[in-house]
Amino acid sequence: MSALVTGDAVVLGLRPARLPSRALALLIDMVVAWATYLIVSFALLLATASLDDAAQAAIAVALFVLVLVGAPIAVETLTHGRSLGKAACGLRVVRDDGGPIRFRHALVRGAMGVVEILLTFGVVACIASLVSERGRRIGDVFAGTLVVRERVPAGRAASIPPPPPWLMGRFAGLDLSAVPDALWLAIRQYLTRMGQLDAQVSWTMAARLADDLVARTGAPAPEGVPPAAYLAAVMAERQSRDARRAFGAAHASWGGGGAGTSASPVATGGASAVGPAVPGPLDKAGIAAAPTWTAAPPHIAAAPSAPTTRPGSEPDSPPATGFTPPA
Structure with missing residues (x-):
C-alpha cells in the first residue's frame, strides 16, 4: 500500500x-x-x-x-x-x-x-x-x-479510542448532517494514529480537524476540551447514531446520548459506565504499550461511581481513553 x-x-x-x-x-x-x-x-x-x-x-x-x-x-x-x-x-x-x-x-x-x-x-x-x-x-x-x-477490509481497520468519560453524551444534540464523508474519514484516520504522532504534530492536526468540524456543525467546541478529545466524542456520537438507526437503541455503541442512551455524567452529576480499556500507542517495534489510566476531571470527581471489587483483589482501574482531562 x-x-x-x-x-x-x-x-x-x-x-x-x-x-x-x-x-x-x-x-x-x-x-x-x-x-x-x-x-x-x-x-x-x-x-x-x-x-x-x-x-x-x-x-x-x-x-x-x-x-x-x-x-x-x-x-x-x-x-x-x-x-x-x-x-x-x-x-x-x-x-x-x-x-x-x-x-x-x-x-x-x-x-x-x-x-x-x-x-x-x-x-x-x-x-x-x-x-x-x-x-x-x-x-x-x-x-x-x-x-x-473507499472500501477496505473491515478486519484491517484500526479501532478508534473511546472518548473521555466526562464527554460522553455531551454532543447528543449536535447537528452532524452537514459533515461530509471525507471529513469523517480524515478524523477517523487521525484518531486511530494519534498515539504514533509527535505531540506537536498531533495537536496541530487535531486543531485543524476540529476547526473544520466546528465549521460544518455550526456549534463551537466546548471551552477547555482538547481538540483530540472533542473529535473522539463527536465521532462516538456519530457512531452511536448510526448504530441506533441500524440496530435500534439496545445495540447502540458507546459515546451516545439522545434517545435510548443514558445521560452524560456532566448533566446528571453521576458517573456512567464506559467501554473496556484500549491499549496505548505502538512503540518502535510495533508492540502495543501498556495502557495509561487517566483520572476523572475535577468537576465530576466529587461523585465517583462505586468501584467494582472482587474478594482478594484490588478495585478495577478506570478505563483508558488516551486523553488527558482538562485542568
Whole structure:
C-alpha cells in the first residue's frame, strides 16, 4: 500500500486505486456519458432540423463540451470526487493530503481528461497510471489529486479510542448532517494514529480537524476540551447514531446520548459506565504499550461511581481513553 502523507508529515491509511478498478469506473462513466450524449444529440437533431449547417455544427460542439466535459466536472465537484463509476467501484478522488476536492481540482482533471482520455481513447491515461507509483494519470498530477479506495477490509481497520468519560453524551444534540464523508474519514484516520504522532504534530492536526468540524456543525467546541478529545466524542456520537438507526437503541455503541442512551455524567452529576480499556500507542517495534489510566476531571470527581471489587483483589482501574482531562 502506498502511503498518503499530509503537509504535517502524517501518514494516512488511504489505499490508492490501481488501473483495473479505475479503468472499470471510467468505462461505466463513459458508457453513461456517451449514451446521454447520443440521446440528447438525436433529440436536438430533430428539434433543430430547420436550422442551417453552421448553427447545427455550433450546437453539436456545445453539446459535446457540456455533456462529455462539463458534466463530469460538475458531478465530481458536487459529489466531492465520486462519479457514478467510482461510486460503483468504491473509489473516490481526494486531494494529495487526503481532503475532499473542490471545483478547481475537478476542472483541471476534466480539462486534461479531454486529451488523455477522449482524444487518445484512454491510452495516455493508462500509460501514466502504470508508470505512476500511486496510479495517478496526468490530470491527477496537475490537479494535485489521487483516486483512492473507499472500501477496505473491515478486519484491517484500526479501532478508534473511546472518548473521555466526562464527554460522553455531551454532543447528543449536535447537528452532524452537514459533515461530509471525507471529513469523517480524515478524523477517523487521525484518531486511530494519534498515539504514533509527535505531540506537536498531533495537536496541530487535531486543531485543524476540529476547526473544520466546528465549521460544518455550526456549534463551537466546548471551552477547555482538547481538540483530540472533542473529535473522539463527536465521532462516538456519530457512531452511536448510526448504530441506533441500524440496530435500534439496545445495540447502540458507546459515546451516545439522545434517545435510548443514558445521560452524560456532566448533566446528571453521576458517573456512567464506559467501554473496556484500549491499549496505548505502538512503540518502535510495533508492540502495543501498556495502557495509561487517566483520572476523572475535577468537576465530576466529587461523585465517583462505586468501584467494582472482587474478594482478594484490588478495585478495577478506570478505563483508558488516551486523553488527558482538562485542568
